[in-house]
Amino acid sequence: MSTGEVDEQVRLAIMRAFVDQERPPSPNELATAVDLPQDEVERSLGRLAAARLIVLAPGTPFIWMANPFSALPTTFEVLGGGKRWWGNCIWDGLGVLAAVGMDGEVRTSCPDCGDPLRLEVRGGRVGGDDAVVHFAIPAAHWWDDIGFN
Amino acid sequence: MLLFRSEEHAARWSDLRGTPRGERLSVDHQWHLARAWYADRARPGARRKTVEEAEAAFAELGLSGSFWSLRE
Numbered sequence: 001m002s003t004g005e006v007d008e009q010v011r012l013a014i015m016r017a018f019v020d021q022e023r024p025p026s027p028n029e030l031a032t033a034v035d036l037p038q039d040e041v042e043r044s045l046g047r048l049a050a051a052r053l054i055v056l057a058p059g060t061p062f063i064w065m066a067n068p069f070s071a072l073p074t075t076f077e078v079l080g081g082g083k084r085w086w087g088n089c090i091w092d093g094l095g096v097l098a099a100v101g102m103d104g105e106v107r108t109s110c111p112d113c114g115d116p117l118r119l120e121v122r123g124g125r126v127g128g129d130d131a132v133v134h135f136a137i138p139a140a141h142w143w144d145d146i147g148f149n
Numbered sequence: 150m151l152l153f154r155s156e157e158h159a160a161r162w163s164d165l166r167g168t169p170r171g172e173r174l175s176v177d178h179q180w181h182l183a184r185a186w187y188a189d190r191a192r193p194g195a196r197r198k199t200v201e202e203a204e205a206a207f208a209e210l211g212l213s214g215s216f217w218s219l220r221e
Contacts, residue, residue, distance in 0.1 A: 132155060134174075
């Protein structure tokens with residue numbers, strides 16, 4: 001298998017775990033899922049991170065983000081099909097519902113006043129509370145500090 | 150990218166923190182971009198958009214100018 005094929009198998013296994021189990025796989029679980037040695041899987045994780053398809057927890061081979069999913073709880077809770085995920089921002093929160101192809105809702109709160117805000121997706125349309133998305137950082141710099149952004 | 154109750158709330162929050170007011174997007178447009186970016190992400194063969202593809206997706210929504218440029 002080429003490195004490109006390995007990376008695609010690893011990437012799909014990550015996505016399957018997020019979609020089905022609501023969490024990322026550990027490097028050990030990934031190695032089992034794709035039937036490859038763990039060191040080869042960890043090299044693949046490094047390549048996927050370099051390609052900005054995932055973000056690893058600093059200094060580790062553990063997955064922090066596989067956009068749109070976050071491994072850690074955030075202020076963007078996503079509910080759909082009886083499952084719960086976390087998005088990295090409001091774009092990713094809605095992106096989770098796009099990726100899993102389900103109706104559902106994104107729950108967050110206004111950073112200014114603290115009021116809860118809920119967006120819902122039904123039949124491919126978005127609704128819910130009146131709200132506006134704010135982008136502080138110009139697009140060219142979104143990946144400068146992806147944890148902040 | 151954060152969700153605010155209104156443009157006024159976003160502006161007040163930015164001003165209090167001394168951060169740029171940046172740009173605002175409607176929820177409908179954000180949903181459009183979320184689908185464009187991620188609808189195929191869990192499927193085989195998905196990849197990130199190229200700079201040209203991303204800027205074209207922004208342009209479809211009337212998002213242009215230096216803020217939405219992906220070129221450093």
